[in-house]
Amino acid sequence: MDSENIIVIDGQEFTFTQEETILQVAQRNGFDIPTLCFLKGAIPTGACRICVVEVEGATNLVASCSTAATPGMVVKTETQRVVRDRRTNIELLLASGFHNCLVQDLDMDSWTDFQLKSMEPKEHQGLCPAYGNCVLQDLAVRYQVKLSHFAPAETKYPIENVNPFIVRDFSRCVLCGRCVQACNEIQVNNVITFDLKGAESKIITKGDRTLKDSNCVFCGECVQACPVGALVPKDDFLEGQTPEEENRVRTTCTYCGVGCQLYLHVKENRVTKVTGVEDVGPNYGKLCVKGRFGYDFINHPARLKTPLIRENGELREASWDEALKVVSDKFSGIKGDVGPDAIGVLSSARITNEENYLAQKFTRGVIGTNSIDHCARL
Ligand code: SF4
Ligand code: SF4
Ligand code: SF4
Structure with missing residues (x-):
């Protein structure tokens, strides 16, 4: 063990590698230092100061996400001073916007009551779409914070709801910057940035246009990346979320051959949201517009669920056996009359790679033509 690369966290010694931060060493060793603005894969900013810790010899608390571990450093992660500082920061964040969830109206005399009631959504009207899935709310519950000392900020900007996918609710934005980093550093799309104007600060596109016009x-x-309810998928926003009703199903995106790993968030047998699976290739949490938002066809009322046979210009429902026999007879007839190259097969981007593989095997092996393609449009 290289004794020069040792850091002490809450009384225990740990080794670290060059360029590791206090937070990285702590997380690697199972310490639960809370974070809000920290976004894995992006350059840490230390903006929210929720991850502050005490470092022996330092006058001020330091942000563990952006402070490098150094030899001999002695760190304390949850002292009274640290907790007091985190509570003030959480309170300021809650006061910075319209955070009307439970954290503001609970009696804090009993810790148990506070935490039990805080997870009872039926008690609260007009749930925030991030309710139960919000880092700020979790922090407020963990540190028993409610909005008592600071008056909530006025809502400065209206909700932006003019695109098919994303709702931007500026009143719940805590200016953590994770969205900016996600857009610019992770996806490298460079669409959004900070517009710092004191109390009027906002995350903007170029020219402060709506996302649709950017x-x-x-x-x-x-x-x-958004840890609160400031950016939510439109379906989520319209339907609202309650933690008890939502399940996550891990699957592989079927839109293209990359094989991105994603979670389908399912409520009452309907997909309400899609998120990428972090830490797993090939996409490491990232998705494109199709994988992220292209799921409304699953429950679309126009979706075909039964085979249809056209007779005298009209479509009628049929059984699979009947439909397959019609197709088989017609294929055999065409192949016999004019040869297999008179038949072409269009497969689909919405089925799995395995199903597309079977389609090409069927086209080439059974029908006897190479005329197979697929339609990749949404
Ligand atoms: S964004 Fe989070 S803290 Fe704010 S109202 Fe919604 S759930 Fe509560
Ligand atoms: S949805 Fe738009 S603003 Fe958000 S990360 Fe992607 S490109 Fe950037
Ligand atoms: S929109 Fe969300 S991710 Fe972006 S700065 Fe505001 S709170 Fe942070």
């Missing part, structure tokens, strides 16, 4: 490609990376 260069946004609606990859949704900013939505996935």
Whole structure:
């Protein structure tokens, strides 16, 4: 063990590698230092100061996400001073906008009551779409913070709801910058940035246009990165979320051959949201507009669920056996009369790679033609 690369965290010694931060060493060793603005894969900014820790010899608390571990450093992660500072920062964040969830109206005399009631959505009207899935709310519950000392800021900007995918609610934005980093550093789309104007500060596109009128490609990376209810998928916003009703199903995106790993968030047998699976290739949490938002066809009322056979110009429902027999008879007839190259097969971008593989095997092996393609449009 290289004794020069040792740091002490809450009384235990740990080794670290060059360029590791206090937060990285702590997380690697199972310490739960809370963070809000920290975005994995992006340059840490230390903006929210939720991850502050005490470092022996330092006058001020330091942001663990942006402070490098150094030999002999002695760190304390949850002292009274640290907790007091985190609570003030959480309170300021809650006061910075319209955070009307439970954290503001609970009696804090009993810690247990506070935490139990805080997870009871039925108690609260007009749930924020991030309710139960909000880092700020979790922090407020963990540190028993409610909005008592600071008056909530006035709502300065209206909700932006003029695109098919993303709702921007500036009143819930805590200016953590994760969306900016997600857009610029992770996806490298460079669409949004800070417009720092004191209390009027805002995350903007070039010229402060709506996302619809900007260069946004609606990859949704900013939505996935937003720790609060400031950026939410439109479906989520319209339907509202309650933690008890939502399940996550891991699957592989079927839109193209990359094989991105994603979670389908399912409520009452409907997909309400899609998020990328972090830490797993090939996409490491990133998705494109199709993988992220292209799921409304699943429950679309116009979706075909039964085979249809056209007779005398009219479509009628049929069983699979009947429909397959019609197709088989017609294929055999065409192949016998004019040869297999008179038949072409159009497969689909909305089925799995395996199904597309079977389609080409069927086209080449059974029908006997190479005329197979697929339609890749949304
Ligand atoms: S964004 Fe989070 S803290 Fe704010 S109202 Fe919604 S759930 Fe509460
Ligand atoms: S959806 Fe993608 S491109 Fe558009 S602002 Fe968000 S991260 Fe940037
Ligand atoms: S929109 Fe969300 S991610 Fe972006 S700065 Fe505001 S709170 Fe942070």
